[in-house]
Amino acid sequence: MDFLNKQLAQEIVDRTMGIIGKNINVMDNRGVIIGSGDKNRIDDVHEGAVNVIKQGSGYEISEEEAKRLHGVKAGVNLPIYFDEKIIGVIGITGAPEEIRSFGELVRMAAELSLQQAILINEIQWDERLKEELVSQIIHYEGKMDPLFMERAMRLGIDLDLPRAALVILTQDRKKTFAYLKSRLEKEDLLLMQHDRIVVLKTIQPSRSASQLRKLADGWINGYKSTKKAYIKISIGQYHPGLSGLAKSYDQADHTLKAGLKLAPDKDIFLYEDYYLPVFLLTASKFGLTEELQPYFLMLKAKDSKGELTESFKALIETNGDMNSAAQKLFIHRNTLRYRLDKITEITGKDPRKTTDLLHIYLSFLNNELE
DSSP: OOOSOHHHHHHHHHHHHHHHOSOEEEEETTSBEEEESSGGGTTOBOHHHHHHHHHTSOEEEOHHHHHHSSSOOSEEEEEEEETTEEEEEEEEESOHHHHHHHHHHHHHHHHHHHHHHHHHHHHHHHHHHHHHHHHHHHTOOSOOOTTHHHHHHHTTOOTTSOEEEEEEEESOHHHHHHHHHTTSOTTOEEEEOSSEEEEEEEOOGGGHHHHHHHHHHHHHHHHHHHHOOOEEEEEOOOOSHHHHHHHHHHHHHHHHHHHHHHOTTOSEEEGGGSHHHHHHHHHHHTTTTTTSOOHHHHHHHTOTTSHHHHHHHHHHHTTTOHHHHHHHHTSOHHHHHHHHHHHHHHHSOOTTSHHHHHHHHHHHHHHHHO
């Protein structure tokens, strides 16, 4: 890859000229000027640089010699090395006897800038490769690219470590990423998606649910206290192996969809709390929810005041306990009984019976998740 490009060359020129106050030119490995304090010289061939590349050593140009050569001025030109190869030339314009002392320092500064740019590029490239691997992992279907394991080993990713998936929904991925980056462990893996961040978090399998809930709670509280921004986190379960990570991601993905529909005021959605809605979302992919009867829609159509729906939900939230449901609604038990009779009359299902209550509840969930 050509690291000494026009952008980096001009950065070297601007930075160096600001220090020594002399015009600087940077040439590529063909002797073409790609960075200069004199913009009119960009893309010109610098004969002095061509000589440096041919000879493999520095080349000084006097005022008299400059008159005989094409596209050059008096100055000092030195090779820029990377991996013991000349990849360019840096030149300082001026009388050689006046600027000779600057030459080696300027060359070293240019090489350091180049090395830094290459290091940053390599880090960014490794991060992109890691993200590509994470994408392959969460969409794993039993087969991997033959190079997958080789890439993982080169990047130092231990695929045997237990991990679980978290999906983070945010309105500002960059700020959220920056916040999370310093709080993740070395072995944690990330993937930036359109409006979300996927984290494959290393965990202790024996207490993954409590560990991840506590972690997510800390992230959200800390992020909101500093950024005052929107953030939601859904958490999948731990399952071993690559197929387990893909399953954990699917759980977190569907849990986020279910949580946003059913409890939009909450910030953390744990798969264990949304097992049934996630089951319905998965089943709907295969058209298996089409046979669910629209009991909830029947109920809403006859419930102009919303009292029957409110009572049904209270019964669900109290696990079918009528006394607790009546207290939650601040109504007498007989009033609740009357409302439940009306629900039975409308839907043909008695919510006091566990099976009938489940039928209405499944109908409710299916309606809310659409």
